[in-house]
Amino acid sequence: MSGYGFAQHRAALREGRYLRVVNYHNTPQSTADQLRAELAAYAAAFACVTLEDLDRFYATGEWHLDRPGFIPVFYEGYLNNATVAAPICDELGIVAWFPIITRFVDCPVPDQRAFAEAHHIDLVEEELAAERLAMSWDDVARIAERHVVIPHTGSHEQISKVVTREDVEREIFEPRRAVERVTGREAPGFVWLYGAPYGMNPEQDAAVREAGYRYQISNTMIQRIA
Template structure:
């Protein structure tokens, strides 16, 4: 775990850097003890960030908690995000944020390894054992009752490979509709493969905005879509 010094954290907080985002991908059970130690440390030094907390920060420009916020982000929709990462977040009172590649979840378990290998989704040996690699839609729905789930495109695509209106509808719009049908709540955020920033392509920015997303997650910041 990368742990900034207390002085560094205070300086960042004073400068208005209110939220730390930490990205994870597969969280196999064999690494659960290490993840548990990390999340325990984060829970000690940071405050959890719910969607309401993030909305309030962007609406008011003021962080209302006495510690900086922590958003642990678990990418792709691995089944172990639901079975390993989410319970550990809950153990320490953290809200997990889960960007889901919706076609990965939708894929027949028999073909999920092939899907992962052809769509930039990294696997460890444990991922390939025991059936599903991706979480089920029931697990997605259950996760959404306690955490934040949102699309990571449909097929784990970057904006540089989503080139026309049909591609945009599939990756930006239909992924949102698929999640919302399962969770019964609006999908608040979106993230491209490679964590591309809002503002790089007017065509793709407009698609994200028109689809009704409030936020776009990127490698360097969380963008408020407007």
């Protein structure tokens, strides 16, 4: 899929193949009121897109929604996504997507700050002294009851550094198994660090498909890959 860029994006828009998303990372308690107001405004204007809605769109070319669709996305697997963002979404009846870094969730609490600092996981000042930074697997299971949880690699790794079979197992395969084991639900999509799209790295692309993912989410698009 070489050559993806401005022209293809314009074509997708022209043909009605697009979706609004809002990408969040940290959602500390200090931002809860603002987040609630923002999400309430989005929910009033747009309809949340569930996995079933996305599958149906790709199957039929129609949204079957009463308003234009959108997805709020909460990245990384921060504890504050579980304690602040998810409850606000639940309160507002919003379905969100949570791409989580599975080894961040796995990481022992005393090591989470060091893990974050070593893996491009940005922290907010008011939480630097917090004991726990990542959500737990119990949090993941609870979130998955109402929302979509997908892996954002095992350790927030960029695509060019996933080279060996061990790398592929750690960053692509095991994260999917871990999410599905804990949630009892399909982990349908995958997101690389820095949002690399499918189609530019044949070996990693093949691994993502082999792992069973059906969607890849990048900085500029959602691709159905299987």
